Amino acid sequence: MKAVTALFEAIKKNAWKQTRKEVFCVHNKLLALLFAVMFLMMLGFGIIIPILPFFAEQIGAGSWEIGILFASYNIMQFLFSPLWGSLSDRIGRKPLIMAGLFGFTVTFVLFGLSDTYGEMLVYRILGGIVSAAAIPTVTAMVADVFPPEERAKGMGVIGAGVGLSFVFGPVIGGLLGDVNVSYPFFAAAGVAFLTMLFVAAMLPESLPPERRGQRGEKERLNPLVAMSGPLALLYNLLFIVSFSFAALEATFALYIGHRFGMTAKDLGYMFLVMGVIAALVQGGLIGQMVKKWGEPPVLSLGLAFYAAGFLLILVGQGFWSLSLFLSLFGAGQGMIRATATSLITRRTNQAQGVTSGAMSSMDSLGRILGPLVGGALFSWHYSAPYIAGALLVGAMLLLFLLHNRNLPEPEATKSR
Known part of the structure; x- marks a missing residue:
């Protein structure tokens, strides 16, 4: 934990008196850590993508109702992303990521236990709200710690984490869904919970107290x-x-x-x-x-x-x-x-x-x-x-x- 914190501090303080080789090493370690967080965070979404329509259809939902499930999630992200982002500027990034991952865990489990379409819709709405807390905050963390000339590289690497999660996630979801359509949601909840533990243990805060809330209105x-x-x-x-x-x-x-x-x-x-x-x-x-x-x-x-x-x-x-x-x-x-x-x-x-x-x-x-x-x-x-x-x-x-x-x-x- 101390070693990882030292890496973030080196970037935040613009400690560029190191050799080019040392700077390259610092950046690679940071990118690997943030890549892992984004990959694990999004893997749960990849797992449920191919199964959600079949699960909803199994309880009697039609194409219109399934479309509402997808739209409601994105509507909540649209509404709540700026609110969560503003809060992360005031209290720090890590608490928002932790809260979002905990919300993933709970809503995935509840969705997997749903017996009615109404329950599914409620849990999907809640899932959209909590995802808006976690996912953009990782992007903000990259912007916190990487200098402008390195930022595109950082954004690209966490984007690669998202891309890979949607490569492996649907395969996992498809295999589990063949056994039981609820299992992918429980697996996604497990991944979210383990990611929360990983973030708690390994990811330091990128926005120190003295730099929070400086933008005011x-x-x-x-x-x-x-x-x-x-x-x-x-x-x-x-x-x-x-x-x-x-x-x-x-x-x-x-x-x-x-x-x-x-x-x-x-x-x-x-x-x-x-x-x-x-x-x-x-x-x-x-x-x-x-x-x-x-x-x-x-x-x-x-x-x-x-x-x-x-x-x-x-x-x-x-x-x-x-x-x-x-x-x-x-x-x-x-x-x-x-x-x-x-x-x-x-x-x-x-x-x-x-x-x-x-x-x-x-x-x-x-x-x-x-x-x-x-x-x-x-x-x-x-x-x-x-x-x-x-x-x-x-x-x-x-x-x-x-x-x-x-x-x-x-x-x-x-x-x-």
Whole structure:
């Protein structure tokens, strides 16, 4: 514990009188620790993703009710992420992560014991509230301890943890669900509880008391206000990326079934390939790409991959071609999220907890609206969600290329 605390203190105090080799070692140890926390935290979500619809269907829920289960979770994240983020700026990061993990444990167990749809909905709502406390706070912790020039790398590595959790989680959930549809939820609760113990033992606080609550009234950031502020371009970019991909997720199974007669098993393997590529890009390549080219070019490349992916899906003719085109989303998502997050956290005039909460809210808003719009477009024509996605992401790419120079200057010397 003392060794880990010393690592955080070295970063927070900007103790850069060490040799390049020592600094590299400090960063790698920090990244490994934060990667482990994010991977374990999100593994539980990956475990329940493929099983939740079947569990709900088993007690009589229809497609509309299942959609409400997913939407209610994201609505709670949208509403509560800024509130939890503001609280973390006042009391520190670690208590929020611990509270969120404890909430995961309880809500996963209760959901697994549910006998009615009403119970499921209540526990899903509570799960959305507590997840908004834990997940953005890890992002804020990265912004606390990593200097601006290292931040994209840090964001990329924790993003890789998320990507890998959605590679292994669904496999675990599928195997357990074959035995009993409740078991994945109990397994997810167990993972959350063990992660809470890991955080308690290994993760030190990244925001010392003297740096808490320094932003005063500015901390009360409404995500809708953020969308019209000086960083509106980046916040809206995150929303469009989330919105367009959520529309794809909601309709892609129907698309491959309608056109090619593929099954959920085929879909699972496709997303497995996409998740592996996303993890490789976020964990191994983004830091080098940003160091060589800078964040705006890498973000632009990610948007280009996204737009191309939407169009190429429409010309794919089989499992391997569709898997390849989906991989463009995996690579693009890694580039977009890591660099956009770094750009925002380096330029915000808000405290990092509030900023991370606002970004999470934009992501949640996209995941709320994307499936609704995507489903409506798909009912009109199977290609419509993907053409719309390509147009929206292409428009954001054009706007970013034209206006990224108008973003506020990085506040590299600001103490967080």
